[in-house]
Amino acid sequence: MVERNCRExxxxxxxxxxxxxxPSDFVELTLENPGWESYRPGQFAxxxxxxxxxxxxxxxxxxxxxxxxxxxxFFIQVVGRGTSRLARLRTGDEVVVWGPLxxxxxxxxxxPTLLLAGGMGIAPFRGYVERHRTPESLRLVFAHxxxxxxxxxxxxxxxxxxxxxxxxxxxxxxxxxxxxxxxxDEYAEGGLVLACGPTPFLHTVQTYALKMDIxxxxxxxxxxxxxxxxCLGCVCKDAEGKHMxxxxxxxxxxxxxxxL
Amino acid sequence: xxxxxxxxxxxxxxPIITASGTFGFGLEFASxxxxxxxxxxxxxxxxxxxxEGNPMPRVAETPCGMLNAIGIQNPGVEAFLxxxxxxxxxxxxxIIANMYACSVPEFGDLAGVLAxxxxxxxxxxxxxxxxxxxxxxxxxxxxxxIRKVTEAVKKRAKGKPVIVKLSPNVTDIxxxxxxxxxxxxxxxxxxxxxxxxxxxxxTRKPTLANVLGGLSGPAIKPVALRxxxxxxxxxxxxxxxxxxxxxxxxxxxxxxxxxxxxQVGTANFLRPDxxxxxxxxxxxxxxxxxxxxxxxxxGSLKLP
Numbered sequence: 190m191v192e193r194n195c196r197e198x199x200x201x202x203x204x205x206x207x208x209x210x211x212p213s214d215f216v217e218l219t220l221e222n223p224g225w226e227s228y229r230p231g232q233f234a235x236x237x238x239x240x241x242x243x244x245x246x247x248x249x250x251x252x253x254x255x256x257x258x259x260x261x262x263f264f265i266q267v268v269g270r271g272t273s274r275l276a277r278l279r280t281g282d283e284v285v286v287w288g289p290l291x292x293x294x295x296x297x298x299x300x301p302t303l304l305l306a307g308g309m310g311i312a313p314f315r316g317y318v319e320r321h322r323t324p325e326s327l328r329l330v331f332a333h334x335x336x337x338x339x340x341x342x343x344x345x346x347x348x349x350x351x352x353x354x355x356x357x358x359x360x361x362x363x364x365x366x367x368x369x370x371x372x373x374d375e376y377a378e379g380g381l382v383l384a385c386g387p388t389p390f391l392h393t394v395q396t397y398a399l400k401m402d403i404x405x406x407x408x409x410x411x412x413x414x415x416x417x418x419x420c421l422g423c424v425c426k427d428a429e430g431k432h433m434x435x436x437x438x439x440x441x442x443x444x445x446x447x448x449l
Numbered sequence: 450x451x452x453x454x455x456x457x458x459x460x461x462x463x464p465i466i467t468a469s470g471t472f473g474f475g476l477e478f479a480s481x482x483x484x485x486x487x488x489x490x491x492x493x494x495x496x497x498x499x500x501e502g503n504p505m506p507r508v509a510e511t512p513c514g515m516l517n518a519i520g521i522q523n524p525g526v527e528a529f530l531x532x533x534x535x536x537x538x539x540x541x542x543x544i545i546a547n548m549y550a551c552s553v554p555e556f557g558d559l560a561g562v563l564a565x566x567x568x569x570x571x572x573x574x575x576x577x578x579x580x581x582x583x584x585x586x587x588x589x590x591x592x593x594x595i596r597k598v599t600e601a602v603k604k605r606a607k608g609k610p611v612i613v614k615l616s617p618n619v620t621d622i623x624x625x626x627x628x629x630x631x632x633x634x635x636x637x638x639x640x641x642x643x644x645x646x647x648x649x650x651x652t653r654k655p656t657l658a659n660v661l662g663g664l665s666g667p668a669i670k671p672v673a674l675r676x677x678x679x680x681x682x683x684x685x686x687x688x689x690x691x692x693x694x695x696x697x698x699x700x701x702x703x704x705x706x707x708x709x710x711x712q713v714g715t716a717n718f719l720r721p722d723x724x725x726x727x728x729x730x731x732x733x734x735x736x737x738x739x740x741x742x743x744x745x746x747x748g749s750l751k752l753p
Contacts, residue, residue: 198480200722237720243513243667243695247718270510285720287481414508414515414718419473421493421519422508432501432522437477 198417200287202239205278206260214267215309215339216276218251219260225289228253230296230317231385231408231441234288235416236263238274245271250413250436252385253289254341255316264312264341290416291440294383294406298322303376304329304349305369305394307386311340313408314385318348330372332356332365332390370397377403383441384408388449398444405444411435425449450732450741454488456687456709457610457635459543459571461488464743465700465728468691468714469494469547469573469614470519471665472724474533478717482725488710489543492529494575496549497559499525504658509647514666514693515715516645518659521549521575526562539568545612547573548602557601564607571610574602574634577618577641589616589641592628599632612689615639615680617669622676623683630684638689638712639680640673666715667693674702681707681748695719697727697734705738707748 203221218236225234235248249271251263267273278284294317296302304314304327311331318324329351331342337353345351354365373394376382382405384394391407398405411423418437426448427433439447452463466489472478475490484490502522509516523529529546537544546563550556556574563569576589576598588594595613603611613629615622617640626637642663647656655661673692681688687710690703695716703711716723732741740746 200481200720243719245510246513246515246666246715247510248720287721412506412508412510414510415471415477415721417473417477417721419477419493420471420508420517420718421502421522422506422517424502424505424507424522 198287198290200285202283202285205280205282205284207278208280209276213276213339215335216265216267217341218263218265218275218278220263220284220286222256222259222261223286225253225256225261226258228256228289228316229293230320231293231313232289232291233416233440234263234286234290235413236275237285238278239283239285241274245274247271247414248285248287248416249275250290250416252313252408253316254312255319262315264309266309287416291436292438294408294441295381296321297381299326301376301380302327303372303380303382305382305384305386306331307384307390308333308335309340310384310386310390310408311342311345312385315341315345317383318345324349330354330369332369332386366393369393373397373403374401377401380404381406392449395444395449406441407444407447408441409435409439409447450735452728452731452743454710454743457571457612459489459610461543461710462486463488463728463731464704464710465724465731466491466543466545466689466710466712467717467724468712469575470517471714471717474529475537475544476533478721481722485538485541486725486728487542488728489545489570490537491545491547491573491712492533493523494521494547494549495523495526495529495559495563496521497526497555497562499523499528506656506658509656509662511647511664512668514664514668515718516647516657516662516664517642518657518662520659526559530562530566534566534568537568539570543570544568545571545573547575547614549575553597553601556598557605560602560605564605564609569609571612571635572602572606573612573614573638574598575614575641577614577616587616589625590619592624595625596628596632599629599634603633610635612636612638614641616641617672617676618644623679626680626684626688630686634686636687636689636709637680637684638691640669640676640692643669643672665693667695669693670699674706677703677708678706678750694727695723697730698737700727700731701734701738701746704743704747705750707750709747
């Protein structure tokens with residue numbers, strides 16, 4: 190049911206706590222914790238700065254990266270009008286947020302779990318690793334284009350076994366795909382693969398998971414207007430080809446249950 | 450302050466109604482405010498049978514507005530009556546069923562299904578769809594067709610108020626409103642979205658898969674005000690103002706023109722509690738207009 194996901198969700202106005210050293214297209218956005226301690230990694234929130242006025246009528250959906258007692262963190266890549274403004278927030282600016290939204294990743298303890306992150310898809314795995322009951326059963330493979338320093342990779346690599354592969358040119362792609370498939374093979378028996386990243390990356394993971402019958406979950410990214418299941422602007426197709434909202438029915442789907 | 454409004458046989462707690470397609474079936478917003486506080490909820494457009502809607506991408510943000518081409522994705526009228534309506538506070542808040550069909554008899558049949566439901570307060574007829582039996586021209590662009598559809602719905606509505614939602618994509622919206630009135634409509638609501646388009650220069654493609662979409666949001670408010678003004682001067686039935694309302698002040702602008710009530714659409718995306726905030730803010734905005742009465746404000750526009 191659509192309505193189940195946001196039964197307890199409220200709109201909050203919270204302050205931006207950070208400062209920027211220098212302008213960047215990859216930013217860590219830290220806001221006051223709106224009381225999201227019980228969020229489930231893989232869930233997301235809608236963000237809209239109060240001073241945006243009417244020019245940008247939509248909030249922007251971002252995966253929640255981590256939550257601690259004082260703050261909530263998002264990792265944001267500047268791609269357009271909303272993200273470029275978020276990356277220029279000033280300390281104390283108020284941001285309207287509604288969340289946590291959506292379902293989140295499965296986190297079965299003591300299950301060998303492979304985290305596959307593509308680019309900014311690494312964001313939700315920070316909180317996932319921090320909150321997992323048996324982090325020793327986790328492993329991360331991170332595929333990225335931009336330099337490693339732009340991503341929260343090192344903090345994750347300190348917590349779990351991690352490996353990063355950089356795509357310098359399109360010619361690197363077949364090798365990266367082969368490596369992803371090679372690692373996924375190790376999780377075919379009783380394991381779990383979780384993936385978050387650009388659609389072609391998710392497609393690679395999904396195709397191989399279905400081919401080899403590996404249990405996998407993928408987190409989708411879509412443009413959203415409402416984030417709560419109402420506008421029907423973010424739909425994808427389920428296994429039967431019926432439209433379903435990514436915001437309310439996902440954003441995490443079993444690899445067997447969604448068409449990319 | 451008394452915010453109640455009465456028109457077309459409806460009694461609403463306040464003049465703020467959420468617009469079709471922007472508020473789901475209401476239940477999606479239940480955690481952001483008490484649905485019983487709304488004047489009314491117009492639910493997502495309903496068709497006789499379920500519809501999957503248009504391909505993606507379906508929405509695009511534009512300056513002070515947005516485009517949509519959802520294509521009336523909905524679970525069908527039966528699923529709405531079975532799964533959604535019983536969960537809505539229909540005794541306290543007017544639940545208005547928005548109807549979508551592609552032929553006159555289909556509109557009649559849909560009205561027949563909804564008219565028997567105690568929880569449905571009124572029917573809103575979406576005439577912006579293509580008329581399949583007339584080669585695809587939209588009903589809403591031909592006053593004769595608007596009148597025919599209105600008559601067909603009214604005949605099967607069992608006394609429930611019939612509201613005809615008008616498209617602004619016409620040369621003379623007032624004559625469309627008049628056609629609805631002559632067809633027996635109890636009220637008209639306007640405006641629906643403006644036909645529009647967005648282009649992505651990187652892909653060299655239209656942003657929407659449907660190529661064309663409907664523009665809504667604050668960007669269209671001046672057009673909506675003009676249309677409501679023209680219609681209010683032409684018809685005697687109540688008018689519901691729609692188009693770019695994001696604040697209580699915006700709502701009052703339409704009421705000054707003569708609107709009985711208003712619908713809030715795209716503003717529900719600014720933040721999901723926005724319709725509730727507009728209701729909270731209405732008394733303050735009324736004082737700004739030097740009044741404590743919606744009846745006194747309604748239609749009090751001073752023309753040169």
